[in-house]
Amino acid sequence: MNLPVTLVERTWDVIVAGGGTAGVFAGVSAARAGARVLVTESFGSVGGSGTNAQVTPLMRNVSSGVNLNRGLTDELKRRMNERGDGATDAGGNDNWFNPEGMKYVLERMLLDHGAELLYHTHVVAPVMEGERLTGMVVHNKGGLQEVRASVFIDATGDADLAVAAGVPFLAGDEDGIHQAMSLRFTLAGLDLSRLNAFLGPVGQGSLDPVFIHFWMVWEKGSKLEPLFRQAVEEGTLEERDGDYFQAFSMPGRPGELSFNCPRIRADLNDGADPWHLSAAQIDGREGIERLLRFCRLHLPGCETAYLAAYAPMVGVRESRRIRGDYTLTLDDILECRTFPDAVCRNHYPVDIHTVRNRERLQHTTTGDAPYFRKDAFHEIPYRAMLPVGVSNLLVPGRSASATFEAQSAIRVQQNCHSMGEAAGLAAALAAQGHGGEVRAVDPLALREQLKGLGANL
Numbered sequence: 001m002n003l004p005v006t007l008v009e010r011t012w013d014v015i016v017a018g019g020g021t022a023g024v025f026a027g028v029s030a031a032r033a034g035a036r037v038l039v040t041e042s043f044g045s046v047g048g049s050g051t052n053a054q055v056t057p058l059m060r061n062v063s064s065g066v067n068l069n070r071g072l073t074d075e076l077k078r079r080m081n082e083r084g085d086g087a088t089d090a091g092g093n094d095n096w097f098n099p100e101g102m103k104y105v106l107e108r109m110l111l112d113h114g115a116e117l118l119y120h121t122h123v124v125a126p127v128m129e130g131e132r133l134t135g136m137v138v139h140n141k142g143g144l145q146e147v148r149a150s151v152f153i154d155a156t157g158d159a160d161l162a163v164a165a166g167v168p169f170l171a172g173d174e175d176g177i178h179q180a181m182s183l184r185f186t187l188a189g190l191d192l193s194r195l196n197a198f199l200g201p202v203g204q205g206s207l208d209p210v211f212i213h214f215w216m217v218w219e220k221g222s223k224l225e226p227l228f229r230q231a232v233e234e235g236t237l238e239e240r241d242g243d244y245f246q247a248f249s250m251p252g253r254p255g256e257l258s259f260n261c262p263r264i265r266a267d268l269n270d271g272a273d274p275w276h277l278s279a280a281q282i283d284g285r286e287g288i289e290r291l292l293r294f295c296r297l298h299l300p301g302c303e304t305a306y307l308a309a310y311a312p313m314v315g316v317r318e319s320r321r322i323r324g325d326y327t328l329t330l331d332d333i334l335e336c337r338t339f340p341d342a343v344c345r346n347h348y349p350v351d352i353h354t355v356r357n358r359e360r361l362q363h364t365t366t367g368d369a370p371y372f373r374k375d376a377f378h379e380i381p382y383r384a385m386l387p388v389g390v391s392n393l394l395v396p397g398r399s400a401s402a403t404f405e406a407q408s409a410i411r412v413q414q415n416c417h418s419m420g421e422a423a424g425l426a427a428a429l430a431a432q433g434h435g436g437e438v439r440a441v442d443p444l445a446l447r448e449q450l451k452g453l454g455a456n457l
């Protein structure tokens, strides 16, 4: 079957596939460097997992008391705070944010820096000449269309474009099993002061009910565990609902909480499998029904809770990871390895939400390795974003080149920002001076330029 593809007459220097966490930063960064940029996004808003999967807050990524992700992340936080959609708590954590506000702010950042946006547009296929991408075919209300650019950035989170272009990839752990997916949701109609007063005596209260964070995971020492056990015994919850339960307040949204759960059924763990994704929405909504009942029945301040929103996007922690010119490993992290071509620094730990049995749940925050010092960090090299076999493509974000363990540490949002920012600048440089060849960009000069723009490198 030969479907007609319309060639879009205009061309761009840089096209970003996927306007998510890394993709927006890539688009802003490339446009700021003077490139003509198009960002294509399948949803009707940008931000990806951070907004449409409702992943709030940003995980802290601090070493020696200093944020490791600066540059455009600082601009995002400044703009969010100005609108009341971002906030800093008494402990100096400046990562609290409102996902709905972030949609607007990220969109403004793209437009203000001169990038163009094409929403409701799904990337379906690469157009190749040898090892070079000349275009990509997208699908939208206009049918199948080919858009062309000098350099492409695959920020789909699943490496959709790279994989279709033949880039080798890894997926899941040694048995191909992925991290658990979650369908996040928001409850409204809450009395957060009363909830906070209840959480205090169980060791999970906050100084200020504006900044609430509470959790329960079986056998991890949460004093909420007996309540969950009771709810399982009475039939309100299922046993698996206690495998991971967590909730956060959001700035500018009094009376609401964002939940980092429920976890999706263990056998549905592949975020790049459309059948898993679809079944995950259904399984997640059933879990949300149970959790809503649990909150109303058992948590003071939540008696009149109602569902404000299901996340439109299933939360995918890990799907496909490209094979790049360098693959980041667990040893790189634990030994705090640095690289001359570094584009990002990380101190967030290995954090695997395993779907295997509870005993194998790893959340490595302590140990003897140099990495666990308070002033430690490791770096991510530019080469981890360069996919083997394609000469004008960059892959920042959660599908950059890393082993299963290493990906679980570098995947958090602020690292995706920094990788995106670096990829965008590199793409602009490649388009402007090197015929689009991303390996011709001088990585040392790239690093110096990023530092000049405020990056902590």
Ligand SMILES: Cc1cc2nc3c(=O)[nH]c(=O)nc-3n(C[C@H](O)[C@H](O)[C@H](O)COP(=O)(O)OP(=O)(O)OC[C@H]3O[C@@H](n4cnc5c(N)ncnc54)[C@H](O)[C@@H]3O)c2cc1C
Pocket (backbone or CB within 6 Å): 017, 018, 019, 020, 021, 022, 023, 040, 041, 042, 043, 046, 047, 048, 049, 050, 053, 055, 056, 057, 058, 059, 121, 122, 123, 124, 155, 156, 157, 158, 160, 181, 182, 184, 260, 314, 315, 316, 317, 396, 397, 398, 399, 411, 412, 413, 414, 416
């Ligand atoms: C449940 C969950 C909880 C998490 N908790 C935290 C946390 O508390 N703090 C934190 O910092 N990080 C957290 N993370 C990790 C973090 O949110 C993600 O790893 C990160 O946001 C991924 O960024 P990305 O740019 O790689 O992908 P995404 O942000 O997912 O962006 C991908 C974008 O590409 C678009 N897209 C995909 N395919 C196509 C296509 N074919 N065509 C066009 N567009 C496409 C998508 O719509 C999306 O906008 C969590 C993740 C999950 C899933």
